Amino acid sequence: MQGNTAMLRTTEIFSISKDVSVRCTNCNLRELCLPESLSPDEVLRLNGLVSARRRLKKGEALQRAGEPFKSLYAVRSGSFKTCIATEDGRDQVTGFKMSGEIIGLDGIGTNTHIIDVVALEDSEVCAIPFTRFEEASREMAGLQKQFHRIMSREIVGEQGVMVLLGSMRAEERVATFLLNLSRRFRARGYSPTEFNLRMTREEIGSYLGLKLETVSRVMSRFHELELIQIKQKHVLILDPQRLKDIASSATSSV
């Protein structure tokens, strides 16, 4: 379970992994990333596409809006925020990317990146030159299918955020956000109930359409209610079920 590994010794970062060899073939993000459901020889071929591994320091940008689109990136380790800046000075976080997730899909449509992607911590990505990738996916039905799936899921995921932003109240938004993180940590083999937030309250607020004070207040309230324990960036989920109830309390109806 990991990004694209291209010549990366997995043990360099994750002591979990026993297998020390390199690239997609042995990447422990295989099940979450592009190789998901590819045949072994397809993975091998995909492997050859990964042009480079790139390390980023916290705060560094992987891509900036306006830059020409060349490559997709698979997050190998660490995490990123994706932000969109409108002409009128608005700047909003539109997502958070964790290991195994694909970055850069925004650039395909116009050959220019639309969003900024910034590392939330020291991170590493696998770069996949898109022209070569398109070629390969014309020759490998499995890779093509997997790529279509990934884009489709991105679309569906964003619709979920639209529902959150369009119809949820602050508590529902924050609960949904925490549960979403929890699920993604679990999928990566980490504890779903105890983790550290990589982003600030302001970034969470921007993503959830709330002010940072509101995020802080809601979290404090959840703490008082003993749904979670939170101290700065450290989160402990105490009562996932009640959180779920809050996340889908469906005030509206009819």
Place this chain on the structure above:
Amino acid sequence: MQGNTAMLRTTEIFSISKDVSVRCTNCNLRELCLPESLSPDEVLRLNGLVSARRRLKKGEALQRAGEPFKSLYAVRSGSFKTCIATEDGRDQVTGFKMSGEIIGLDGIGTNTHIIDVVALEDSEVCAIPFTRFEEASREMAGLQKQFHRIMSREIVGEQGVMVLLGSMRAEERVATFLLNLSRRFRARGYSPTEFNLRMTREEIGSYLGLKLETVSRVMSRFHELELIQIKQKHVLILDPQRLKDIASSATSSV
């Protein structure tokens, strides 16, 4: 400028079109739809993929969440709303689709549709069986590229909606919405300043994350300010520039 035309005499619906022959090759949505930027022989081939034309009455569903995903649809005429219903009874409009736009991308990821798509007026679509489409796009680089572009633009478009929902005030949202419609009507050869809304205030509100009363109030205010003239579904845009100013008034900053 039109959806996929598959064996449709364009004059049946649009008296504008002089050329009476059929399918993508002569569809007047060519520039907006899948054929955009394809070579003539690629268009011909795409043409063969369109399995059927389907007519829908106002209120009829083109697809329902939960149904198996088989085909993409290109809107030939009319318009649709896309809605997502969550388990907890929330139901939200996530988009409006006009002629030339592609519907069904949500189903690719899981082979099951996630969203409902309902006709806002009597409409017509071209169905494109996806398996055959994937095959064809492996053989035609141009079609593959175009499809990737369409999905990417869908992703970028949704991010735009996320910004709207996450950081705009009611007036900004409604102004943005009206300008968006205006732009899309213009792209289809209709007047960008005078058109009829196909959706109710409630549907607009659902899409914009507002209540129908708020939508109504904001529109009335725009009318008073002489930015628009609005009577029920009929809209006349009087001052596009001031509307644009409102749409990007960037209250926040820093």
Place this chain on the structure above:
DNA sequence: CGCTCTCTTGAACAGAATCAAGAACGGTGG
């Protein structure tokens, strides 16, 4: 050790939601 950035908490305020009533429209059938 001091500085800055981040987070928490309180009090006052504002924008949109809610509740409510009535008007306008569109379709139907007499």
Place this chain on the structure above:
DNA sequence: CCACCGTTCTTGATTCTGTTCAAGAGAGCG
């Protein structure tokens, strides 16, 4: 052609959620 019905839209009064403004406490870093 007109009367009736349900749906959609408008408008007002009130309420409430989240924002804004403000101050102080913690944490992390050089």
